[in-house]
Amino acid sequence: MxxxxxxxxxxxxxxxxxxxxxxxxxxxxxxxxxxxxxxxxxxxxxxxxxxxxxxxxxxxxxxxxxxxxxxxxxxxxxxxxxxxxxxxxxxxxxxxxxxxxxxRGEASGEGGMARTLLEGFIRASQASLETLSGRTDSALIETAAARLARAGTVYLVGARRMFPVVSYLAYAFGKLGIRAVLVDNVGGLGAEQAAMAGPGDAMIAVSFAPYTPQTVEIAREAHRSGVPVIALTDGALSPLAVECDILLEVVEADFGAFRSMAATFALAMTLSVATAEKIRADA
Amino acid sequence: MxxxxxxxxxxxxxxxxxxxxxxxxxxxxxxxxxxxxxxxxxxxxxxxxxxxxxxxxxxxxxxxxxxxxxxxxxxxxxxxxxxxxxxxxxxxxxxxxxxxxxxRGEASGEGGMARTLLEGFIRASQASLETLSGRTDSALIETAAARLARAGTVYLVGARRMFPVVSYLAYAFGKLGIRAVLVDNVGGLGAEQAAMAGPGDAMIAVSFAPYTPQTVEIAREAHRSGVPVIALTDGALSPLAVECDILLEVVEADFGAFRSMAATFALAMTLSVATAEKIRADA
DNA sequence: TGACTGTTGGAACAAACATTCCATATTGCC
DNA sequence: GGCAATATGGAATGTTTGTTCCAACAGTCA
Structure with a gap:
């Protein structure tokens, strides 16, 4: 007892x-x-x-x-x-x-290092998606899509960690039949590639901290030349925030030194399909 | 005054x-x-x-x-x-x-097209991550990481929709101090870029249905030359499955015509960091 | 180089805080 | 009606809090 x-x-x-x-x-x-x-x-x-x-x-x-x-x-x-x-x-x-x-606390828990890492990256991705769902202004996406739909050519700018995003956008736009140019900086000709853009076009610039100077520079140049610039970036402190017409903010969670890209990709997908829908609606 | x-x-x-x-x-x-x-x-x-x-x-x-x-x-x-x-x-x-x-109330649609799309892509990403968490063999990731850790140079092969993944891997490996070559097929020289790989190196090949022929071809070539090939693909039916040493399977959910890439990215991140950890442990 | 302006870290401080304590009031029971 | 048990108000208390202050440092212009 x-x-x-x-x-x-x-x-x-x-x-x-x-x-x-x-x-x-x-x-x-x-x-x-x-x-x-x-x-x-x-x-x-x-x-x-x-x-x-x-x-x-x-x-x-x-x-x-x-x-x-x-x-x-x-x-x-x-x-x-x-x-x-x-x-x-x-x-x-x-x-x-x-x-x-x-x-993050547990050095390497049960299941081994790979399991810990995998779970960590998965959680970071899920957290990012959760935040994206809760905090994104979908009206702003529609505005951006409308702008892109009116553009003759969409210029895609992003480097280093964010290059995957713009290269994906290039793929998606291509598949959707939207004319787009990937500014890939091959041969160091990034500025020249982007300089083709005019006020009848549009630009999507993607940059997160630490911001690649060239991306910011290209966006600035375009913005000042009257090209509509849509910035995909991490917040109000981004140097892109002042050099754009539409600011799409994405908060990504990180695990270790590596930041998730799940939310950015989800937003990129949304943006490309929404643009295609706008074009279809206009026609 | x-x-x-x-x-x-x-x-x-x-x-x-x-x-x-x-x-x-x-x-x-x-x-x-x-x-x-x-x-x-x-x-x-x-x-x-x-x-x-x-x-x-x-x-x-x-x-x-x-x-x-x-x-x-x-x-x-x-x-x-x-x-x-x-x-x-x-x-x-x-x-x-x-x-x-x-x-919850309205089935879907009236909350704005962008909202519907966004929620759809988010849900697809979350489903993919859930699946990844549930059915991935972390021991296999460790094996792959160990193989990569021993490689002199890691060759990264992937095209079209999967190019973002390999370009991200190139970024991550670079940041982690692991020698890697991105086979980007600039100038149509993809086969030549990849032909540099030898048995002392390793290759990560990424391809999902519909498989890009060139990616499969490059992986096959490398595999037959004795280069350890790690395939990141969508299942046992993939043409990559027979042309590789280690098969890492990823199931991605889709929304409309667009498949999520969240799980593939999470796995790519895990693989790169796990490789760095292995190298550190070996030293 | 040397003063000057602005920035930073860390200890010191006073105010605000949740909590405890006790005297008083209320209730329930015989 | 008187006793015991519980409930309440309000002051006292020991923390914790946000804030201030000052010395050290970094950057800039003369």
């Missing part, structure tokens, strides 16, 4: 469980605590962000009551209860990030 | 404005502050929830730098900057939830 240790009950681990718990035993809570529970369910966002003093004031109780409330639900303190609300707000993306961090 | 009060500029009131501001003047920020800006844009959720100490550690700066960063953007202190991120998260979480519901 086990000794009578007060088996301290586990607090609800997530928001859904918390709500279930309150529904079950919320009725037999003391008046002030019930008041807190009601406020909590009515304003879950306040619970995530505000301080004890603020929440207490809004709920019409003392800060200490909040702590007591949390402890009545078996949390060590109010902060632990609050964490549940914060996690609820950030949803799955934190899941991915935590898993990535864990993977 | 009014006294010379320094008309203190107003800080960005919401996230969109903050991004706009950074786009305009982010480039001329001091290095450390720009580092903060980059971290901030890459991990906006961290900015909403974590404390100065935590954020600073992740961004690789001092807590004081965060305060300085906020003040550089005309906020009185870091807390005021953080408030922008919290507000964004509050609003966006309801946005995101609504969008998800909308997407």
């Amino acid at each position: 086990p000794p009578e240790i007060a088996a301290l009950p586990a607090p609800p681990g997530d928001y859904a469980e918390l709500v279930r718990r309150l529904r079950a035993e919320g009725a037999r809570l003391p008046p002030r605590l019930r008041q807190v529970a009601e406020h909590m369910l009515a304003h879950p966002e306040d619970m995530a962000f505000q301080t004890t003093a603020e929440i207490a004031a809004r709920a019409g109780v003392q800060p200490s009551t909040l702590v007591r409330f949390a402890q009545a639900l078996d949390y060590p303190g109010f902060s632990d209860l609050q964490q549940v609300f914060r996690n609820r707000l950030r949803r799955e993306s934190s899941d991915h990030r935590a898993r990535l961090a864990a993977l | 009014p006294p010379e009060i320094a008309a203190l500029p107003a800080p960005p009131g919401d996230y969109a404005e903050l991004v706009r501001r950074l786009r305009a003047e982010g480039a001329r920020l001091p290095p450390r502050l720009r580092q903060v800006a980059e971290h901030m844009l890459a991990h906006p959720e961290d900015m909403a929830f974590q404390t100065t100490a935590e954020i600073a550690a992740r961004a690789g700066v001092q807590p004081s730098t965060l305060v300085r960063f906020a003040q550089a953007l005309d906020y009185p202190g870091f807390s005021d900057l953080q408030q922008v991120f919290r507000n964004r998260l509050r609003r966006e979480s309801s946005d995101h939830r609504a969008r998800l519901a909308a997407l």
Whole structure:
């Protein structure tokens, strides 16, 4: 027979469980605590962000009551209860990030080095796709596609790590029957290849940190010559951001020193097919 | 005459404005502050929830730098900057939830063509990654990496849709200090480029249905000359399957006429880093 | 080279914070 | 009605937090 240790009950681990718990035993809570529970369910966002003093004031109780409330639900303190609300707000993306961090932490877990690396790159790709799904303004893609659809020729610029993306775009555009030129810098003639572009054309420039100077330079030149430039880049700090007409932002997760390209490719695919659709719609 | 009060500029009131501001003047920020800006844009959720100490550690700066960063953007202190991120998260979480519901509600299509395409490509990529995770033999990757690690030079062969993968491998191997030659077929000299390979080297050949004849031909030639060939392809029915020493199978999902490349890239990344690790272990 | 301006790291600081404690009030029970 | 148990308000407390300050450093122009 086990000794009578007060088996301290586990607090609800997530928001859904918390709500279930309150529904079950919320009725037999003391008046002030019930008041807190009601406020909590009515304003879950306040619970995530505000301080004890603020929440207490809004709920019409003392800060200490909040702590007591949390402890009545078996949390060590109010902060632990609050964490549940914060996690609820950030949803799955934190899941991915935590898993990535864990993977990075273990030197080489079970399954061997290759397994660890593979899982790491897969997680990084998944996280990137997740972010792309949540944060991308599809209207902006449509705008970009419309611009590309009107272009006589689409010039594709990108180097080093991003060259795969533009070479893919060259393939996709070709297959879709859209006239495109891959600025591949063969023979060092990148600038000359791109200089063919005029205001009736368009350019897709792809560059992520650390930005290849030549890509930025070519985009700048084109932009200043009146060529519509669509930038595929990693954010507002990119030097491409100021040298473009339409900025498509992509956030890629990394694993080790290597950044995923999954989101960038998905966006590139979308952009090319959307352009083809626009052309078809116009005709 | 009014006294010379320094008309203190107003800080960005919401996230969109903050991004706009950074786009305009982010480039001329001091290095450390720009580092903060980059971290901030890459991990906006961290900015909403974590404390100065935590954020600073992740961004690789001092807590004081965060305060300085906020003040550089005309906020009185870091807390005021953080408030922008919290507000964004509050609003966006309801946005995101609504969008998800909308997407679930309507079968597909009315949410805009671009959205439909984007979600489709994202889903295809995720499915591919899922499959890769589930059915890849990591021991085989280790074997392949060991083979590559022993090679004098790695020859990279792939064309058309798969050219992005080999061009990425060329980038990765270069960055990792592994001698590699990208067989890019410039000037139609692909066969000659690949003919340099000998038994002391190795070749990675990438081809998926419909297989590019030249890629298959080059791999066959190399294999018969005693060059270790590692094939990255889509299954046992591939013509590459018989002309290689190690067969790495990848199943990619497609959306419309376009197949994802997410799994192939993840595998390529794994293979290159695993090779570098093997080389390091051998030394 | 040498002053000057701007940037950075790290310790010191004061304010804000969640939490604890205790006296008081309320409730339930005999 | 009186006692015990619980609930509550509000001050006290020890952390943790964001912030400030200063010395050291880097870059720039004379």
